[in-house]
Amino acid sequence: MSKKRKYNEAYISFGFTFIAERDGTQKPQCFLCGKVLANGSMKPTKLKEHLTSVHPENASDSVDIFRAKKARFEKAGTLPKLGFAPTQKPCLEASYKVAYRIAKQKKPHTIEETLAKPCALEMVELVCGLEQRKKIAAVPLSNDVIHSRIADISSNILEQVIEELATTPFPFSMQLDETTDVSQCSQLLVFVRYMHADAIKEEFLFCEPLLETTKASDILEMVNSFFAKQNFDWKKNLGTLCTDGAPAMLGNTSGFAALVKKEAPQVIVTHCFLHRHALASKILPAILKEVLSTGVKVVNFIRARAVNHRVFKRFCQEMGAEYEVLLYHTEVRWLSRGQILKCLIELRAEVSLLFERKRKPTLRTV
Incomplete structure (x- = not known):
């Protein structure tokens, strides 16, 4: 289990206070922009890096100035349980929407922090100006934040499904x-x-x-x-x-x-009907099973060798065929074999030409 870091009053010199979650975990929050960082960022080096990179104009401010800004921040009521001010609710919603899209596209959680957000900041700065860029920069999209957002979304969906199951x-x-x-x-x-x-x-x-x-x-x-x-x-x-x-x-x-x-x-x-079809394929009549087995051999001969696959694709392009590749089959999804045979019949001229070139007479008559 990772170490839970605690807030130190000295961190106010970097422009940070903290918020506490239900389990007692403390997270640093910048009272200059309201951004909440992960517990692992509760280090002087990381807090100072945030101050110098995001708020360089405040890097030389004294501790007294920081205390005054923190007081104004707290007086404005910007320290609720989750650490987001009412004016930052759009930032919270945007964070969840981005996390949902990342999960839906099955992308790594770091893609927003390393690619999407930097691109968005550059586009907003060029098109809308520096002030609008600061608003986008306030959207929390770190790796840990995206992970927690996806976990929240998943838990919420599960709760909805269980509730619907209970009321059906x-x-x-x-x-x-x-x-x-x-x-x-x-x-x-x-x-x-x-x-x-x-x-x-x-x-x-x-x-x-x-x-x-x-x-x-x-x-x-x-x-x-x-x-x-x-x-x-x-x-x-x-x-x-x-x-x-x-x-x-x-x-x-x-x-x-x-x-x-x-x-x-x-x-x-x-x-399961897929497994029923798989079982049915094992008791096919001999003449049908022979056709299916021969078709599978043809597909495997072409797809299992990269050279044959490239040559066959070239033949299909030169002859203007509708397809350029043959489909593999699986033992479980027996229904896919019908698609394999259909594709093989439509490309039988190209297959025959390839087998003549490869000198495979035993499969040429398919």
Whole structure:
């Protein structure tokens, strides 16, 4: 856990006072511009850097001058709980809107501090003038601020979803999927579907890592723990449950679905339709399976080698084809194989030409 820094009265010489959060954490606040910094910035070097870079005209002021400015700042009522003056509410709203866009675009939290805000300051200064630039500079957009804003937005959305689940007139549906990411970390994803305001809503509920085993009991414990924190009886209000075909999910005696039905017999368990299609593809008639397998071999021959992929793309450009690349397929999403075959048929002339050049007679007749 990082060290929580405390305010020192000597920091007034840098133009800073402090605000305290609910957990007691102190954050430095500049009483010259009202900007609130992270607790980690509670250092003389960082406070002085803010003073010299943002307020160079006040860098040589005496302590008495700073005390007078602080008194005026406090007298104006600019030290509420969150550290934002009423005149700075647009800055607070702007900070949340920027954080929302960063989260929506899946960008790093530092992009605003290192790229977006400097660009905005330069544009405002050139177009609107130096005074307007100072107003934009007061918008808090540091890495820690963006992180806290995104956490606030996420918590608020979750509260809304839980409230809607509690007030829905009909039982809700829940879908679970356990998957492993590129770092070999097992993740449990949960989605819900429910009726709200005469409309069916689908919302992402939560994603949590399974740190050790991925047994049905582990999944059930994680789901119970999540809803317990939200003070919500999910088994009482659950109507249908959709899972994939993994034994930990659909085991007859010890699977997650079986454990849920023991405590909530009214729950209807269904199978994920994507996995149903994946299972259906394994029992295709021989003639259809041969066509599908050959099509996959063709796509893999072209896409698995960078040279073949570049040559094929060049053929498509020269022949004026509608597409320039072939699609990969996945074992789970069987529906994508239909798109693969459709694309392959439309580019069969280009594929045949490439195989003639590569001398692949076994695949030339596709």
